[in-house]
Amino acid sequence: MSVRIPTNIITGFLGVGKTTTILNLLKNKPAMENWAVLVNEFGEVGVDGAMMADGGALIKEVPGGCMCCTAGVPMSVGINALLRQKPDRLIIEPTGLGHPSKVVKTLTSEQYQPYIDLRATIALVDPRNLSDDKYTSNSNFNEQLASADIIIGNKVDQCISADVDVFNDWLTVQEPAKIFHKLVKFGDLPLEVLDIERRSPKTKGETSSLAHDHDDLDPVFELPPNQAYIRRENQGQGYFSCGWIMGAEHKFDFDQLFSMLSDLNAERVKAVVNTTKGCFAFNVSNQVVSVNEISLEGYESRIEVIDSQLMPWQKLETILLKICGI
Structure with a gap:
């Protein structure tokens, strides 16, 4: 190069x-x-x-x-x-x-x-x-x-x-x-x-020695054939996350999903979801939901929830599965 x-x-x-x-x-x-x-x-x-x-x-x-x-x-x-x-x-x-x-x-x-x-x-x-x-x-x-x-x-x-x-x-x-x-x-x-050019090397903040207290990284998870969804959890640095991948054939009820995300008391939610109204990106911060339509077809729905407290993931999963008809 x-x-x-x-x-x-x-x-x-x-x-x-x-x-x-x-x-x-x-x-x-x-x-x-x-x-x-x-x-x-x-x-x-x-x-x-x-x-x-x-x-x-x-x-x-x-x-x-x-x-x-x-x-x-x-x-x-x-x-x-x-x-x-x-x-x-x-x-x-x-x-x-x-x-x-x-x-x-x-x-x-x-x-x-x-x-x-x-x-x-x-x-x-x-x-x-x-x-x-x-x-x-x-x-x-x-x-x-x-x-x-x-x-x-x-x-x-x-x-x-x-x-x-x-x-x-x-x-x-x-x-x-x-x-x-x-x-x-x-x-x-x-x-x-x-x-804009960066500051000269070795300035304040560039030589952090913070410990890495989370696990080794894995590759992006893919949904196995003939499986409706998968769920994966992670934790570290005082935060917990849980993510779901749902097959592209399953469509979420848009209104029910929007209502659920609006009520969900989590610090951060990100999702790209196939819905009854099309494919949308949902971005939630401080219980404020923003939605943008995107032109993805045949893509698996992905939802990620992050919070500083361990949340009732199984209860949340039950609600999500109901909204998308699994």
């Missing part, structure tokens, strides 16, 4: 809008460019790849926890597969519970220096979370912000002026200072931000 691929890490905690931001970037990318996205998810079944399927990019998923675990093998496998396609740009989305400094270390290693031109690391944050001890006391949340060169305050349309003040005050005390910051809504990030 004669040209090093411009690469960005887009990080941020659960529910901050990373996938929406990447979808907006893909929508606005130059028409003649071929982009690749490596998506890492805490859950086991892999949902984000399907959400991005309409984005016109090469997508590779690494589910099941932080992709820099197990000596970085899952991440390297994903990166190598995408680099072989010779994309014009590579975007890497670590899990909201991942360690971006470890990803930076891999991308700047001798293995990838001839192939990857790592640009600024971008962290998304909901300004409201900077006043919430649940987030500010979380080591992953703090590492993601510390590792970033650029801070994007997303969901500003849901913030009050006091939230914006906290965001601005937080920025003023960062050492070293962030290269760039911006308040946006709906993940509307300008393309030009991707070409």
